[in-house]
Amino acid sequence: MTRPFRRPFRTAAVIGAGTIGLSWTALFAAHGLTVRVSDPRPDLAEAVDEALARYTPHLAARGLDVTGLADRVRLAPEVTEAVRDVDVVQENGPERVEFKKELFATLAREAPADALLLSSSSAIPSSAFTQELSDEDAARVLIGHPFNPPHLIPLVEVVPGERSGEQAVRAAVDFYTSVGRTPVVERKEIPGFVGNRLQNALSREAAYLVQEGVVTPEDLDKVMTNSLGLRWATVGPFLGAHLGGGPGGYRHLVEHIGRSMQRTGAQLGTPAQQEDEQERLIRAVEKAYGSSTYSELAETRDRRQLAVLAALDSADKEEN
Template identity: 35%
Template sequence: MSRVAPTEVRTVTCVGAGVIGGGWVAYFLAKGYRVVAWDPAEDAEQRLRHLVDAAWPALTELGLAAGASVDHLTVVDTLAEACAQADFVQESAPEDLELKRTLLADISAATPPDVVISSSTSGYGMTEMATRAEHAERLVVGHPFNPPYLIPLVEVVGGEATSPEVVSWTADFFRHAGKSVIEMKREVPGFVANRLQEALWREALHMVENGEATVEEIDLSITDGPGLRWALQGPMLTFHLAGGQGGMAHMLDHFGPSLLSPWTRLEAPELTPELRDAVVEGCEREADGRSIDDLVAERDRGVIAVLRALGRA
């Protein structure tokens, strides 16, 4: 058997039907795929169909693929039956390393050897999860964000045994399925977005513990502050604009020493010339020819649109 092209996947097997797995099921159904699901819980099918039904109005509003239907969902009794039919497998079991190792080995044994198997893990690397699996070259992380049927981002990264072709194939498949993809070059615990979320989360807990801010103040500081900008341009381009017409280069040269100020409980990396240049060049690539004035206008239009959509302007 040869691996189907990313654009030719027709049947997706979802192993695990909780909040994340069920969200994947709803998403793939909305994109027109046939979905086969398996979960060991006795009430798994009832909970899964309830989740899909609850998500379907939002997915319908976003726009369903031609022929998309909840009737294309089949819930089966065994893992072997689910995996035998797959063109692609998305595993979404609880975040337990021993469970992941055993389950991925079982999935790999039950799935045709050329079918890609992706894990929704939110923190473990595939290198540590694939230790018991045969054909570990086709095991890869495809980390979504909750709810997977609404949040576009998926982080794709392989383990030491994962074939680079499989990483590329998986990224292409998710893009074809309508996702926004970060195709990571190396494993790092928590991937990209969770590490950033975790840094903010830890600092928030410190502030609550020390009586420096309330829960409500912390949430408001993001929803009515930088969160509005991050939805449009992210933290790097946000600081690129903070440098005025000088962009990120001016920002780093002017404010770089403040990295040593005790604004957070996290230690800042040394702002070496190499790090400075990498950040500046990255912003220039992301700007892709857009001037500071262009980016400011784009940001302002976006923030106004978000505020109006939320009924706050």
């Protein structure tokens, strides 16, 4: 059994400085943690500086004190240096089992024995890359999967592995809560976890509808943002369905339109996998959005997400 995990969380190591890792870095630093960032990319310093400059206004808009944000971030050329004497490690490496096996063996060996070891893995359960760790080390490894960008999107899927300890689960929930996230513990490992499986199901049907010529990519996005997107920003599928049943709730909905919805579900399509079909879909999306740069599109997305979060905060305050 591992020793009790450190409280409070003061120092975090971020391993991997891609889009997710840089967003974690800004969030952790904005919550007062000292953050050590490690990545072999040659432009690490420039990437961190650019990310902090871009994300600081977002964090300030969420009411966080961003004074001296960059002063709390340290660059660590080597993983061993990054994890030395930290309280928690957030790994953001490639989605490859063998890579994660090797990396987590290093993390388990070099990080303090009472440090929490978390992975941002999008689809690979931790049991797939912890088989060769000791029981004591495997007990402190689990998934902490965010949604992009994690400094804005609150959800973190906390997914224990087969040998993850309950102390680690509680510590992960405490940690993510302390940095303003909304952790949800998922008690059964499944590839892709919950959020990405739901996203994948919707994305498959979206691709099918565009390929079939039912709708263009930009109009499908309008359908989402002007209907389901608005609804799901406030209630999930089950509560939405419960309300959709009127005073009779979910039971009434199932009894009256359940079979109709089942028939619709049975008719959902599978997008074509042929290269020419995929190429046509890619070109359609590029035609819809290719006139803007990635940075422009991302900034628009983030500005709108901030507006949604601010509106929800205001609504919650009015209720309370």
